[in-house]
Amino acid sequence: MRNFITLTLLLAGLTAGAQNHIPGKIHFGLVYPLSTNGTHAPLDTNNFSINLIGGVSAAERGAAFAGLSNVVLNDVTGTLFAGFSNHVKKTVNGALFAGFANTYGGGKGPAFAGFANVASGEVKGAQFAGFANIAKAVNGTQVGGFINVAKDIKGAQFAGFANVAKDVSVSQVGGFANVAKDVKGSQFAGFINIAKNVKGVQVAGFMNIADSSDCPIGIINIIKHGEKSIGVSIDENQTTMLSFRSGGKVLYGIIGVGYNFKNDDAVYAAEAGLGAHFFTSNSFRLNTELIASSLTDFEDGDYFKSSFRLMPALKLTSFLEIFAGPSLNFITINTAEGEKLTKKYLKKWPGEDDEDFKGLYLGYTGGIHVKF
Numbered sequence: 138m139r140n141f142i143t144l145t146l147l148l149a150g151l152t153a154g155a156q157n158h159i160p161g162k163i164h165f166g167l168v169y170p171l172s173t174n175g176t177h178a179p180l181d182t183n184n185f186s187i188n189l190i191g192g193v194s195a196a197e198r199g200a201a202f203a204g205l206s207n208v209v210l211n212d213v214t215g216t217l218f219a220g221f222s223n224h225v226k227k228t229v230n231g232a233l234f235a236g237f238a239n240t241y242g243g244g245k246g247p248a249f250a251g252f253a254n255v256a257s258g259e260v261k262g263a264q265f266a267g268f269a270n271i272a273k274a275v276n277g278t279q280v281g282g283f284i285n286v287a288k289d290i291k292g293a294q295f296a297g298f299a300n301v302a303k304d305v306s307v308s309q310v311g312g313f314a315n316v317a318k319d320v321k322g323s324q325f326a327g328f329i330n331i332a333k334n335v336k337g338v339q340v341a342g343f344m345n346i347a348d349s350s351d352c353p354i355g356i357i358n359i360i361k362h363g364e365k366s367i368g369v370s371i372d373e374n375q376t377t378m379l380s381f382r383s384g385g386k387v388l389y390g391i392i393g394v395g396y397n398f399k400n401d402d403a404v405y406a407a408e409a410g411l412g413a414h415f416f417t418s419n420s421f422r423l424n425t426e427l428i429a430s431s432l433t434d435f436e437d438g439d440y441f442k443s444s445f446r447l448m449p450a451l452k453l454t455s456f457l458e459i460f461a462g463p464s465l466n467f468i469t470i471n472t473a474e475g476e477k478l479t480k481k482y483l484k485k486w487p488g489e490d491d492e493d494f495k496g497l498y499l500g501y502t503g504g505i506h507v508k509f
Contacts, residue, residue, distance in 0.1 A: 168205075169193040179210055212244075228258070243273070293322075308337075330355070351385040356392050356409050358384040368393075370504030372464070374478045375399040376406050376432070382506070388413050391426060400474055403432040403440055410444075424448045424460060438472035439493070446502055461503030469493050 164183040166172020168190035174181045178193045186192055186201035193208045194201070199215045201207050207217045212227040219235045228244035239248045243258030247265065254264040256272040263278040264270035270279040271286045278292045279285035285294040286301045293307045294300035299316065300309040307322040309315035315324040316331045323337040324330040330339045332347045339345040341355035348361040359365075363385040371377045380393030388411065395406035410428035425447055432440040448462035470476055471493045485496040 164188075164192065164194065166192055169208075213241075349385075352388045353384050353390070354388055354411060356390045357381070358388075358390050360385050364389065364508060366506040366508040368504055368506040370460075370502055372502045373500035376430075378406060378408055378430075378504075380408065382412065384412070386414070386417075391428065397432055399478060400432065402434045402436075402474055403438055403472065404434065406430060406432050420452050422450050422452070424450050432475065438470075438475065440468065440470045440472065440475040440478075442466055442468045444500070444502075448502060450506070456508045458506045458508070459504070460506065462501065464500045464502055466498055466500050468496050468498075470496075 162181060162183050164172060164174050164181065164186040166174070166188045168188065169178055169192060170176045172178055172188065172192065180195050182196040182198060183194050183201065184199040186194065186197060188203040190204050191206040191208065192201065192203050194210070196211045197209055197213045197215050197217065201215070201217045203219045205220055206222045206224065207219050209225045213225050213229045213231055215231045217223040217233050221236050222238045223233045223235045225241040227242045229241050230245050232246045233239040233241065233248040235250045237251050238253045238255070239250045240255045241248070243256045243260050245261045247263045248254040250266045252267055253269045253271070254266045259274040259276065260272045261276045263280065264272065264275065265280045267282045269284045270281045274289040275287045276291045279287060279290065279294045281296045283296060283298045284301070285296045287294070288302065289304045290302050291306045294302060294309045297312045299314040300311045301316045302309065303318045305317045305320045305322055309317060309324045311326045313327050314329045314331070315326045317324070318333045320332050320335045320337060323340070324332060324335065325340045327342045329344045330341045330346065332339070332350065335347050335350035339347065339350050339353040339355065343355060344357045344359070345353040345355040346359045347353065350360050350363065353360060363383070365383045368380045368382060369377065370380065375398040376395055377398065378393045378395035380391055382389050382391050384390055391408065391410045391412055393408045397404045397406055408428050408430035410426055412424055412426035415423045415425065428444040428446065430442045430444065444464045444466045446462060446464040448460040450458045450460035452458045471488065476494050479496065479498050482496045482498045486494070488494040
């Protein structure tokens with residue numbers, strides 16, 4: 138205790154001497170109220186602060202350093218550095234750096250935190266956090282290791298797991314999910330995107346959900362004002378598929394299961410892919426599709442096919458269309474049965490030294506769609 142009192146008196150003397158040469162208040166301390174500002178610290182505005190554990194001030198007009206936490210009861214113009222957390226009741230015009238968390242009323246400038254940044258008002262700048270960023274509105278960027286949450290964001294959100302916002306003007310990029318009301322930009326998610334109105338592109342590893350979205354890219358797209366259909370098709374290898382197609386006015390996703398009537402063993406089929414509508418009129422359109430499909434007996438052997446299909450479609454009614462057209466197919470197989478499915482190849486690469494047989498050939502697909 139005697140050593141601390143001596144240190145405090147020494148700091149006070151040094152500070153008094155420094156303030157004779159440097160305009161503005163300089164603040165040194167251990168933890169409130171053991172500092173050069175004493176119990177008056179919550180009423181003081183400092184130009185420079187160093188607190189070994191934690192400090193309290195009315196405002197900061199320069200740099201402030203704390204081993205544990207900085208607490209500012211009004212606003213900050215400058216930069217706060219804290220080993221654990223910074224807490225600013227009003228706005229920050231500068232930057233915040235904290236090992237764990239920053240809480241503030243908003244302002245201009247970036248905030249960096251090992252765990253979370255939480256702003257109760259508008260942020261003009263960026264938030265970077267190891268776990269979460271939360272703000273009322275952001276004019277800039279949020280980058281969170283797990284989640285970002287904002288009411289309105291004029292910029293981009295990047296999160297390892299999910300982004301949540303009401304209105305987005307640029308993009309959301311989430312490792313698992315994005316959720317928004319109106320998006321004037323794009324959504325990119327590893328699994329699912331959810332929005333009301335999207336004026337841009339939705340790209341999801343599995344599913345997109347929206348009221349309106351003309352360009353969803355996902356296996357399943359539940360678009361309220363879009364198109365969904367159930368279709369039955371057959372190809373050159375007598376593989377019959379029952380498929381679900383869903384999407385917007387232009388892009389759509391495909392997922393299906395089926396059965397091959399030509400094979401004896403690998404008869405169970407599955408497919409997934411993406412498609413696009415072109416030259417749409419009241420009675421005709423051209424459907425183009427990229428498909429990955431497989432045949433299996435759930436035991437031994439592999440048959441994988443990648444296809445590009447051009448399928449002119451004739452609309453018989455508002456809900457019924459028939460289609461047929463050519464396809465360009467590339468197969469990778471390791472069974473004699475799979476190789477014999479196709480008689481003529483444009484190019485083939487026989488398997489050698491345990492390598493799979495590969496072949497390129499022309500085929501066809503035809504069928505019927507029931508739209509709803």
